[in-house]
Structures are given as structure tokens and as C-alpha cells.
Amino acid sequence: MITDEVRSFAMANSKAVLTTFRRDGAAQMSIVVSTPTEEGVSFTTTEDRAKYKNLVRDSRCSLLISKDDWWGFIVLEGNATLITQTNTTQDEYLHACRNIYRQISGEHSNWPEYDRAMLDDRRVVITVAPERVYGTAL
Numbered sequence: 001m002i003t004d005e006v007r008s009f010a011m012a013n014s015k016a017v018l019t020t021f022r023r024d025g026a027a028q029m030s031i032v033v034s035t036p037t038e039e040g041v042s043f044t045t046t047e048d049r050a051k052y053k054n055l056v057r058d059s060r061c062s063l064l065i066s067k068d069d070w071w072g073f074i075v076l077e078g079n080a081t082l083i084t085q086t087n088t089t090q091d092e093y094l095h096a097c098r099n100i101y102r103q104i105s106g107e108h109s110n111w112p113e114y115d116r117a118m119l120d121d122r123r124v125v126i127t128v129a130p131e132r133v134y135g136t137a138l
Contacts, residue, residue: 002040002076002130009074009137010036010065014104016043018128019062020054020080028054034065035103040129041065041076044100047084047122055080055126063128067137074135076128083125094118096125 002010016034019027030051032043041063045052055061059079066073083096097118101108108114 001038002036002133005138006041006074006076006130006133007036009072010034010041011103013065013067013072015066015068016041017064017066018043018051018126019064020051021058021060022050022054023057032063033104034063035100037099037103037127039081040078040127042100042125042127044097044118044123044125047124052082052124052126055082061128064135072135072137074133074137076130076133078129078131081127081129083127085119085122090119093125097123100125 014033014035016032018030018032022028028050032045034041034043061078061080063076064073083093085093094115098111098114101114
């Protein structure tokens with residue numbers, strides 16, 4: 001769970017940098033577009049990306065969410081949960097994908113087409129559930 005203050009900041013600022021850990025322990029940073037969800041802050045990626053592979057191996061991560069001008073930010077440190085086509089039902093999976101899209105972009109003009117693209121792309125919903133939150137915007 002995230003606080004109302006973190007939720008509000010994350011809703012107003014979707015640009016984020018995710019830090020995961022490579023096999024050798026080095027940091028792997030990725031730019032993502034995120035949105036707050038009930039469990040934390042979420043975004044999607046595909047199963048072929050380094051960030052996904054790193055999180056499968058080690059769910060620890062940090063997500064820095066920044067204002068456009070970089071002069072205000074929050075960092076969520078915690079563990080990521082992954083919603084994939086193989087660890088949930090298709091209905092739950094597509095609902096999670098649609099939820100992220102709706103919060104970032106609004107309604108889609110063709111949900112069946114969107115659903116097919118999510119399945120074909122093997123998208124993954126990643127949620128960072130923070131254990132620690134800090135930053136200049138708090």
C-alpha cells in the first residue's frame with residue numbers, strides 16, 4: 001500500500017526510472033511510464049526485457065518517480081510483483097493491463113485489439129510495493 005501523498009504524486013508524475021539488479025549484482029536502470037495502483041506503483045514491459053528478467057531472478061528494486069523538471073521526486077524501495085499470462089487467468093491478466101493503460105492514457109478506442117496486442121507482445125504488469133519511500137516531494 002502507498003500513502004495518499006505518494007499516490008497523488010505518482011498520479012501527477014508518470015515518468016520514472018526503475019533500478020533492478022543484474023545477475024552479477026550491478027544496477028540495471030530503465031525508464032518507464034508508471035501509475036499508482038492499489039498495491040503500489042505499476043507499469044508494463046515485455047518478457048524479453050532485462051528489467052523483467054532481473055525481477056524474476058531478484059524482486060528487489062527501486063523506482064524513482066520524478067517531476068518533469070526533475071526538481072521533485074520520490075523513490076520507492078521494495079519488491080516487485082509480476083502479473084504475466086502464465087501466473088494468472090487471462091481475464092485477470094487483461095484486466096491488470098487495461099487498468100494501467102486507462103490510468104495513463106484513458107479509454108482505448110478498440111479494447112479487443114488492445115487485448116490481442118498485450119497477449120502477442122507478452123506484456124507483464126510490474127508493481128513496486130514499497131517498503132521504504134523517501135524523496136524531495138514528501
